[in-house]
Amino acid sequence: MIIYENMFPFDAFMLPDASWNFYPFNTYELNEICYFDIETTGLSADTSNVYLIGLGYYDCGHFRVKQWFADDYNSEKQMIKEFLDAISSFKIIMHYNGATFDIPYINKKCKRHKINPAPLNEIKSLDMYTTLRKYAPVLGLPNKKLKSFEKYVGLYRDDAFNGGELIEVYAEYMQRKYINGGDEMLLHTLLLHNYEDITGMSSVASLLFLRKLSSLDVIFENASVIREGQNEYINAEYSCALSGNYNFEFSINDIQVKYSDKKVFIQIQIISTTLKYFFDDYKDYYYMINEDTVMHKSVAIYTDSYVRRKAKKAECFVTKSSSFIPVQKTGCFSEKYHIFKTELNSKEFFVEMKPELLENKEFFTEYYRQCVI
Incomplete structure (x- = not known):
């Protein structure tokens, strides 16, 4: 087994500052938080081995990455024991899909090697995948992979492999090690992937504030109709209590949502067409x-x-030709407004756009909720 340690100044990554007033950074000190990721030779702990464990943590103005690498076929037990000892000094461990793969894998290995897994099972755990996956479509991401979230925050990898592809790389490295002492390029490839998983998580953690959006206190201020070319839109403006001056925007089903300096702006296209109202x-x-x-x-x-x-x-419907705006879900809207659709089984819902709607604070407050949940 070989241990590698890297140390980086905080300004090398998107790392916590005063604006990160959200969980877990508003609950734990930085030196109480760590990240981990493992690399294995297969998906099943019964038929494969862990060959690399990475641990990232904050330390006196730096971000450190410690990696335990199995350069032989006998280090697994020692690697896991040292990793468990290392995380005993932290209060929360963060990971990406670790609740489904990494943690169950390590637990099975602990059982096989008769190691006490308590440090991993008793520490507070936060799976960033479980937390962030529902925001992938909100942010316009093509999938829910860690790399996609990394690109959203402006982080681009040098690593070009995925975990599955590295299994063969590790096998080749071990073969060359026993033949001619190893291959530094292959070793670098193996370490780099795990290292960038760890540092990637530390940057993507900046998006954990998204969990606050659905419960964020927003105050509807006004709504107006504007024309851009041949199209008409409703512009709704809100004030909000989001900590920090976040500036970002996303679209969901052609509804534009923008956060800027404690303000929220929602732009909704008005559609003039003929739709159907179906009787229940x-x-x-x-x-x-x-x-x-x-x-x-x-x-x-x-x-x-x-x-x-x-x-x-x-066929139990009436048609209406008018101006409409889309809603994300029927929800409470269906209790107070007629919900129009193109066809019975359509998943797109609309309410009629009437001038008095622009003054309806309750409507636009609920509209915000539906856009971000």
Whole structure:
């Protein structure tokens, strides 16, 4: 086993400052926080081995990365023991999908080697993947991989491999080690991937404030209609209590959301079209064959039976030509507003845009919630 340690000044990465007033940075001191990631020769702890464990932590104005590397086939037990000893001095450990893979893997290895896994199981744990994955579409990311979040915060890797591809690299390194003493380029490739996972997490941690958006106190200030070319939009403005002057924006289903200096701006396109309002109680309606419309049975009962039949759910609607705006979910909107759709099973929902809506504080407060949850 070989241990590698790297030390970097804080300004080398996007690292915590006073604006990081969110969990876990508003709960723990920096020297109580650590990150970890493992590299293995397979997915199953029963049939593979861990060959690299990386630990990142803050220390006196620096960010340190410590790596335990198995340069033989007998170091696994010692690596795990030293890693567990190292994390005993921290109060919270952060990882990316570690709750699903890394932690269960280490626990199985502890059982095999008769090691007490308490340091890993008793420390507070935060899986950044579980926390951030639902924000990937909000941020316009192509997937939920750590690398995608890294690119969003402006971090680009030198490492070009994924964990699966490195299995063969490690096998080749070990083969060359026993033949001619090793290969420094292969070793660098193996260490770099794990190192960049650790430093990547330390930068992506800046996005953990996103968890506060859904519960953020926002105050609706105003809404107005603007025209840009042939299109009309509603511009809604809010003030918010988000710690720090965050400036970022995202779009969700063509709804633009922007945070800037404790303000939130939402731009919603107004659509002029014809949509359908479907009746929930379709069993109380008849379909009028000649008119291609529906009529409530309390009225239709007075018509001839041969001109009507029981309405089907998909045809029990009325159409309306008007101006509409999209909503993300029906939710409480369906209790107070008619929800329009293009077809019965459509997942796109709309409410009619009426001038008085611009003054409706309750509507726009809920609209914000639906955009960020």
